[in-house]
Amino acid sequence: MATIRDVAKHAGVSVATVSRVLNETGYVHEDTRRKVETAISELHYTPNEVARSLYKRKSRLIGLLLPDITNPFFPELARGVEDEMQENDLRIIFGNSDENIKKEKEYIQTFVQNNVVGVIASTNHPDTDTYRKLNIPVVFLDRTADNRPSVYADGREGGRIAAHEMIARGSRQITVMQGPKHIRPAQDRYQGAVDVLSDQGITYNIIVTSSFSFTEAGTWAKELFEQHPDTDGVIASNDIVATAVLHEALRLGKKVPEDVQIIGFDDIPLSSLLTPSLTTIRQPAYDMGRAAAGLLIQLIDNKNIEHNTIQMPVTFTERETTRKVEQQHG
Amino acid sequence: MATIRDVAKHAGVSVATVSRVLNETGYVHEDTRRKVETAISELHYTPNEVARSLYKRKSRLIGLLLPDITNPFFPELARGVEDEMQENDLRIIFGNSDENIKKEKEYIQTFVQNNVVGVIASTNHPDTDTYRKLNIPVVFLDRTADNRPSVYADGREGGRIAAHEMIARGSRQITVMQGPKHIRPAQDRYQGAVDVLSDQGITYNIIVTSSFSFTEAGTWAKELFEQHPDTDGVIASNDIVATAVLHEALRLGKKVPEDVQIIGFDDIPLSSLLTPSLTTIRQPAYDMGRAAAGLLIQLIDNKNIEHNTIQMPVTFTERETTRKVEQQHG
DNA sequence: TTTATATGTGTAACCGGTTCCACATTGAGG
DNA sequence: CCTCAATGTGGAACCGGTTACACATATAAA
Incomplete structure (x- = not known):
């Protein structure tokens, strides 16, 4: 790799001048600039970021x-x-x-x-x-x-919206999936949903999902319908979990949304490609x-x-x- | 941020000695090592990677x-x-x-x-x-x-397998989705599938999918069933496209896999959570x-x-x- | 006791840039 | 013609590490 000194020598100038050309700082005569630029391209020189980073x-x-x-x-x-x-x-x-x-x-x-x-x-x-x-x-x-x-x-607000919409659409035996305890946004969503549910005097159950991993999502989905078979509305902790719940519900022969409604969280790209496609609380991730x-x-x-x-x-x-x-x- | 010279001064030694302690190179007296280590922890010193990187x-x-x-x-x-x-x-x-x-x-x-x-x-x-x-x-x-x-x-082999399995399972009006032309693995899969299909004298159609984006996947799925409504087997260019095809097929009231079979490619995590779950050619991505x-x-x-x-x-x-x-x- | 070797430590050059400062040179204004 | 500001350029210090080398001391071998 060529260095700034190689360029300087090749162009017949000092390293300071080359540096000025590179950074477009200070005064450089037009002719000099051209000489330096020629040298740079002839040597295929690119400045070393590490050296620059060290000084700066x-x-x-x-x-x-x-x-x-x-x-x-x-x-x-x-x-x-x-x-x-x-x-x-x-x-x-x-x-x-x-x-x-x-x-x-x-x-x-x-x-x-x-x-x-x-x-x-x-x-x-x-x-x-x-x-x-x-x-x-x-x-x-x-x-x-x-x-x-x-x-x-605003996860809290998201949770509230989910609960409101769920209620407005007629679910009365709602299960809220509580995401991992140590993840703030997960708790906010959960709290938002629970706030509304309590306010409105709707009975609800809780399933704790202690991670967001694909492999475990299925487990909680199963757990949900085993423990609370009469659930007619699920507010999931995110779209992965919601997808697993949807999958399990359909496997059990339940009709979605007729028998059980599901609301996810995030709106990951695949959510719209599910069948039925997933209703969710969208976060504009990008x-x-x-x-x-x-x-x-x-x-x-x-x-x-x-x-x-x-x-x-x-x-x-x-x-x-x-x-x-x-x-x-x- | 403390530098190696600060540490040297604090420990009453030279920078070379500190460097030796850091890198566990050369000889360092046990007592000296301790002094240096004390200085390091007292000053919360961490070596600057940039300086090291420059020299090395x-x-x-x-x-x-x-x-x-x-x-x-x-x-x-x-x-x-x-x-x-x-x-x-x-x-x-x-x-x-x-x-x-x-x-x-x-x-x-x-x-x-x-x-x-x-x-x-x-x-x-x-x-x-x-x-x-x-x-x-x-x-x-x-x-x-x-x-x-x-x-x-081995994308080619993957394509072959997909075609074989599709045929073995009775599809005779197969549509192969050809992934983006400039993406080698996509072409390999496609070629592998087409090789087998031709060999076996099975008629097939082609749909070109010029990207792997979620938004466009739906478009190609629609195109597929519009142009080739009699398709009874789809070999998709990857799982995203396969998911879109599945979605569209179900939307059109087709039964999967009875009316149309679908094979994807990749085995992305969500594939197993679809309903029906997606048959696919798995690549061990991780x-x-x-x-x-x-x-x-x-x-x-x-x-x-x-x-x-x-x-x-x-x-x-x-x-x-x-x-x-x-x-x-x- | 002498010599060779192992152990221990410091000085300074070096990595490849950037920038301060000194030192021209030129041109405009007085 | 003189002064001053603008323009142009180079030398060298500096960033924070690493390491070659010189030098000192201790220890073992002869």
Whole structure:
């Protein structure tokens, strides 16, 4: 690999001049610029980011930490982040945390060691020193911590909507699936749904789903209908679980939505391709990723931020696992 | 951030000694080691990877280039890569290429600029200078190029199996969906299926699906049944498309698998949760990711590699979108 | 006692960029 | 003609690690 000194020698100038050409800083005579540019292209020179990063104490990398890219909600988020970053000449160091504090810490550490200019993290522990002591901007994604920069959807409201719609559509024996205890957004949804259900005096059962994995989703679906066979409405903790519930309901010969209605959460891409297609509370994952990236970039550029917590809207996405209602609702 | 000089000063030794302690190289007196370690923990020192990378001319980063993390096949791959890398203290710079040569080139360039020690790429153009001229190891994943390190599944064989099984189960008006022309594995599958169909003298139709996106998948499914309403067997280009076809078939009131059988490709996690669950040609995506990462690490460590192209098995995964056969088949 | 070897430590060069500063040179304005 | 600002360029320090090399001391072997 050619270095800046090779280019300088080849062009008959000093490294400082080459650097000026590269960065378009300071004064460079037009003729000199051309000589340097010729040398650069002849030697196929590309500047070493590592050297630049060392001196500047900042790279063009950001760290992205997600729980598990294998959960279909996160690729959308990641893609949003990536697209925004890519457009801003920023690259991503990526890691899966598995909601595991140790792994999380290790990743954050290596992010810092690599001089990343910022971090986007989907963590359950935004309030630990791991993040507090970072002296680079952090944006929490799909999570919040009071007054820290974050982009998230209103899970509580989503849960409320789900319960309302479920009731409006006639279900009275509702089972709410409570997502993993340590995952905030999952608890928010759950809480929102339960709030409304209690308010309205509707009886409901609870099934705890302690992960969002595909393999286990089926187990909880089975558990649901074994323990609460008279369920006529399921508010699932996310679309994966909802899909498993739908699958199990159909396997048991139940008609959906006639016998049992199902509402999921997230609106992952496959939800609309199910049969019946899944009614769900949509989170705009891709846009959330983009928004988080945009916010992070602003923070990096030291822009004055008015709103550093961005709450994205959740929307009731009516499909075929719920019945129709005549009257308007909201 | 504390530097190695801060630590040296604090411990009353030279930076060389601190470096020796950090890297466990050369001789260090036990007492000295302790002093240094105390200083390190008191100052919360962590070495700067960028400085190390600059001198060593190699980082602890690898580049991972995938077409689109949003396609459910790739998160599995990515996760396999990540897990293996994580266990070997390597981190990942990640990018989506969108099968776009320019984007691909840009990413590879920034990988190099960041001193990555290796690259894993899922590219349609492994034979370009972009990869030939790299002087770091590259492993092609889900793609091959003759004699270059690669991990892939036998798409052709997968296509053959799909056709065989489809015929064995009685479909005679088969539609083969041909994936994007520029994606090698998609063409291999297609070719494998067509080979068998021609051999056996079975009539078949073709529907070209020029992408793997969720939104467009529905369009092709519609097109399929409009243009070839008598189709009684569909060999889809992947599971996303297969899911869309299943959805459309059911919407049209067709019985699956009685009226029309469907075989997908990939076995993405959601396939087993569909109703009916999707029969598919499985690629072991996670394992492929791990294998690619393992191979890359061997190459980085300059191990003598016997087999640098790893072909993973594809397996017929029988579920509910195909009928049962009595007799044994192969 | 002498010599060779193992052990222990520090100085400084080096990796490949960026930038401060010094030092021309040129041209405009007085 | 003189002064000053604008333009143009190079030398060298610097970023924070790693390591070659020099040097000192301790220990074992002869």
